[in-house]
Amino acid sequence: MSRAERVLALSEAAALARDGMTIGLSGFSYQNPPMEMVRALIRRRLKDLTLVSGPTAGIETDLLIGAGCVRRVVTAGVVFERLAPIAPAFRRAAERGEIEVWECDECIWHLALKAAAWGMPHILWRGGVGSSLPELNPDLREVEEDGRRYLRVPPVQPDIVFLHAAEADPFGNVRVAREAYLGRSFSERALSLACRGPVVATVERLVDPDDVTAAPERTLLRGALVVEAPGGAHPGGVSGRYVPDLEHCREYVEAGEARRRGDPVPFQRYLERYVYGAEGPDDYLRAIGPDRLERLASRPA
Amino acid sequence: MNGGRDAQGGSPGRVGPRPVAGRLDVARLLACVLARELRDGEIVAFGLHAELLLAAALLAQRLHAPNLVIRHGLRVERGADLQPAAWTAERASRSHETIEYLESHDAILDVANPASPLRFCDVFLVGGLQIDREGSTNLIGIKGPDGRMSVRGPGSIGTTSIGTLARHLILFSGDHTARRFVERVDYVSVPGWRRRAAAGLEGGPSLCVTPLAVFEFQDGSMRLRSVHAHASEEDVRRRTGFPLPAGAVPRTPPPTAAERAALEVVDPFDRLAAVDLRPDGGEA
Numbered sequence: 001m002s003r004a005e006r007v008l009a010l011s012e013a014a015a016l017a018r019d020g021m022t023i024g025l026s027g028f029s030y031q032n033p034p035m036e037m038v039r040a041l042i043r044r045r046l047k048d049l050t051l052v053s054g055p056t057a058g059i060e061t062d063l064l065i066g067a068g069c070v071r072r073v074v075t076a077g078v079v080f081e082r083l084a085p086i087a088p089a090f091r092r093a094a095e096r097g098e099i100e101v102w103e104c105d106e107c108i109w110h111l112a113l114k115a116a117a118w119g120m121p122h123i124l125w126r127g128g129v130g131s132s133l134p135e136l137n138p139d140l141r142e143v144e145e146d147g148r149r150y151l152r153v154p155p156v157q158p159d160i161v162f163l164h165a166a167e168a169d170p171f172g173n174v175r176v177a178r179e180a181y182l183g184r185s186f187s188e189r190a191l192s193l194a195c196r197g198p199v200v201a202t203v204e205r206l207v208d209p210d211d212v213t214a215a216p217e218r219t220l221l222r223g224a225l226v227v228e229a230p231g232g233a234h235p236g237g238v239s240g241r242y243v244p245d246l247e248h249c250r251e252y253v254e255a256g257e258a259r260r261r262g263d264p265v266p267f268q269r270y271l272e273r274y275v276y277g278a279e280g281p282d283d284y285l286r287a288i289g290p291d292r293l294e295r296l297a298s299r300p301a
Numbered sequence: 302m303n304g305g306r307d308a309q310g311g312s313p314g315r316v317g318p319r320p321v322a323g324r325l326d327v328a329r330l331l332a333c334v335l336a337r338e339l340r341d342g343e344i345v346a347f348g349l350h351a352e353l354l355l356a357a358a359l360l361a362q363r364l365h366a367p368n369l370v371i372r373h374g375l376r377v378e379r380g381a382d383l384q385p386a387a388w389t390a391e392r393a394s395r396s397h398e399t400i401e402y403l404e405s406h407d408a409i410l411d412v413a414n415p416a417s418p419l420r421f422c423d424v425f426l427v428g429g430l431q432i433d434r435e436g437s438t439n440l441i442g443i444k445g446p447d448g449r450m451s452v453r454g455p456g457s458i459g460t461t462s463i464g465t466l467a468r469h470l471i472l473f474s475g476d477h478t479a480r481r482f483v484e485r486v487d488y489v490s491v492p493g494w495r496r497r498a499a500a501g502l503e504g505g506p507s508l509c510v511t512p513l514a515v516f517e518f519q520d521g522s523m524r525l526r527s528v529h530a531h532a533s534e535e536d537v538r539r540r541t542g543f544p545l546p547a548g549a550v551p552r553t554p555p556p557t558a559a560e561r562a563a564l565e566v567v568d569p570f571d572r573l574a575a576v577d578l579r580p581d582g583g584e585a
Contacts, residue, residue: 028406030388055406056348056458077440077456081385082577086455094442094453101453103441105490107462110407126413127462130492130500132441149500185405243390299393 006172006225010280013200013227014040016160017049020071024191025053025060026163027236029081030244032186033060034164036232037202039275039284041162042067050074052113052158055106055187059236059252062087065099066256067271074102074156076109080253083246088256089267102156103136110187112156116194124150161191161199164233165220166241169209174201174221177240179298185220192221202229204241229281231293242296248288322531327512327580328353328573329564330529331473333556334510336360338471339369339424346372346422346467348459352383353473353576354426359383359567364559372422377402383572409459412466425467427506430454431486432472434523434543436493436506438464439486450488457490464491468504475576476583477511479542494521513537513582515553519546527553531580540582 014037017023023041027033038060041049050072053061057075064070066089078087093099104112111123129149134140141152165188166177176185192199201224212219235248255266278284285293322330335357339345343366347354351373358371370377374385377400384394412421429438430452440460445451464470470491474481489496494505498521509516509523513532516523524546528534534550556564 029385056456075456077458079455079458081388082575086453091453095451101456103456105457105461106406106459107410107412110410114407114410125462127465129465130496130502131457131461131465131490132439132488133457133461136441136488187406189405190407237388239388243392244388246390297392 003171005170007170007206008200008225008227010036010040010202010227010229013037013162013202013225014044016198016200017041017044017046017162019046020048021159022050022052022157024158024161024163024195025051025057026161026165026186026188026191027053027058027060028186029056029058029079030236030246030249032164032188032238033058033233033236034162034202035060035063035234035236036229036281036284037162037164037200037227038063039278042069042271042275043279045069047071052156052191054078055109058087059249062089062256063252063275065089065093066259066267067275070099072100072102074104074109074112076104076106080249083250084253084257088253088260092256092260102139103133104140105133108133108140108151108153110190111153113187113190113194115153115155116157117190120155122152122154125153126150156194158191158195158197160197161195162202163188163191163199163224164202164229164236164238166204166238167207167211168201168203168224168226169207169212170226171209172201172222172224172226173209173212173219174203174224174226175207175212175215175218176220177238178215178218179240188220192224199224200227201225202227202232204230204232204238231281231285234284234288234293234296237296240298242293242298245288245292245296322529322580323574324576324578324580325571325574327529327531327578328356328576329556329568330553331510331512331578332356332360332564332573333560334515334553335426335471335473336364336560338508339366341366342368343423343469344370344372344420345424345426346463347426348374351385352572355383356564356567356573360560360563363563363566383568409463412463415468421463422467424469424471425463426471426473427460427464427491428473428475429460429486429490430481431483432474432481432509433483433486433493435495435521436470436472436509436518436523437486437489437496438472438491438493439488440490441488444487460490465497465502470504470506472506472509472516474509474511475578477513477537477540477579478583478585479540482541482543484543494518511582512578512580513540525550527551529553530555532582536582540585
């Protein structure tokens with residue numbers, strides 16, 4: 001018998017997500033968001049999702065909210081660094097009461113995932129005492145122990161995790177680019193260790209298993225389901241592969257801001273052009289322009 | 302530490318309209334002000350909007366703190382291009398050549414033991430949609446007249462836990478308006494002095510730097526430490542949404558010759574010109 005490969009098509013992997021699920025998404029600011037998968041999820045017109053994204057989230061979260069797929073967000077923040085201090089669809093939906101925000105910060109976000117990974121009913125944490133987090137998030141109860149105040153952080157457990165990375169072998173070993181230096185990993189491990197279901201990694205390219213054993217220190221995760229999706233983080237970047245497309249993100253932010261101010265047309269146009277009108281990766285690459293990724297490619301010395 | 306007090310201070314006798322300071326001039330001044338606060342042997346950390354504090358930290362390293370450890374996002378490095386912490390827009394960035402330590406994001410949990418040599422940080426830079434008199438910050442949202450959240454903020458990012466547990470906070474704002482500087486924040490991302498005392502937390506904010514002035518804290522409340530040369534004290538008081546103690550306020554010492562020379566090395570391409578700040582304080 002031979003070892004089973006764990007490679008799926010994008011549509012097969014997207015079909016694993018269902019309405020109402022708690023979905024973990026990779027990404028930090030503009031780095032490594034699983035955008036090809038996010039677009040596939042929106043095309044499935046999923047509803048009532050809880051997103052566990054970030055810890056500091058960006059376009060992957062904002063686009064899903066803007067497309068109406070989300071009911072609840074577990075994140076420490078949704079921002080477009082340099083472009084918009086508050087992500088437009090997140091802001092609009094929260095202000096209109098269309099989404100709930102599980103108010104936290106980056107540390108509490110991580111601890112909730114650790115609690116799930118470790119099977120703990122809660123973790124006591126001193127950070128956040130004296131802040132508004134416990135008043136805005138009833139799950140974070142303040143308790144006193146040995147004369148000191150703590151927040152009780154309960155587990156947060158994704159049903160499925162979608163992440164994007166540079167490479168994987170067909171057996172589900174996911175790894176970073178050799179040139180990745182902006183932090184080798186963000187929250188991929190924390191989300192995956194907390195997850196009760198499959199972890200799906202879209203990757204820039206599939207590599208030979210021998211490449212993986214030649215440099216095991218680059219392997220971030222094992223046991224993932226793998227989807228090949230070159231350019232799959234765009235308009236985010238992939239550390240060591242390509243830089244974020246700030247021009248595209250500006251187009252998105254402006255569309256989102258227009259909608260927030262009452263003009264829904266540019267946002268609808270964005271969705272039609274880049275999401276609904278792009279059934280797969282090839283359509284998307286055509287929509288952004290065939291040489292766009294080339295122009296964003298990293299050129300480390 | 303070097304407070305730059307031996308430097309010349311502005312030109313208090315000036316009358317008539319004040320010179321218009323450019324973004325780069327103001328960003329450079331603020332980098333100097335922040336650098337003067339960083340001490341040798343400390344670990345300084347910052348996340349989003351990192352360029353200004355990175356410039357300050359690199360300046361401090363060159364001038365008086367050679368053993369300052371710079372935690373720039375998820376890496377510790379020996380000096381680099383002025384770049385955001387988690388990403389770069391530059392295809393040919395070579396900052397990877399200066400990195401000595403890489404970690405995954407959950408290292409931000411390592412903030413509760415200030416004695417470890419691997420501790421996350423000693424000094425932490427924090428901003429907010431609102432900053433109040435006692436130095437509490439708010440990135441969560443702003444309340445409307447009905448007492449409900451009318452402006453949804455970005456979220457507290459990493460500020461709450463790191464800011465609660467770090468003993469030394471420096472606050473920063475890219476503008477200076479009465480909307481930003483309020484008597485009491487609507488929501489608390491990082492507690493200031495009174496709230497910290499009530500919660501049994503140690504330390505707190507020591508300084509708040511804006512494009513117009515520098516605040517310090519006395520008995521848990523803000524007061525003016527200095528006003529920048531291009532701003533007026535009257536304007537600063539008018540743009541601050543709570544009363545500030547009366548009394549003469551000195552000018553912020555401008556960059557010294559040594560600081561200017563170090564800035565040329567730290568920021569040869571004038572990247573500080575892109576820092577998001579309003580030299581005139583912004584729309585009041």
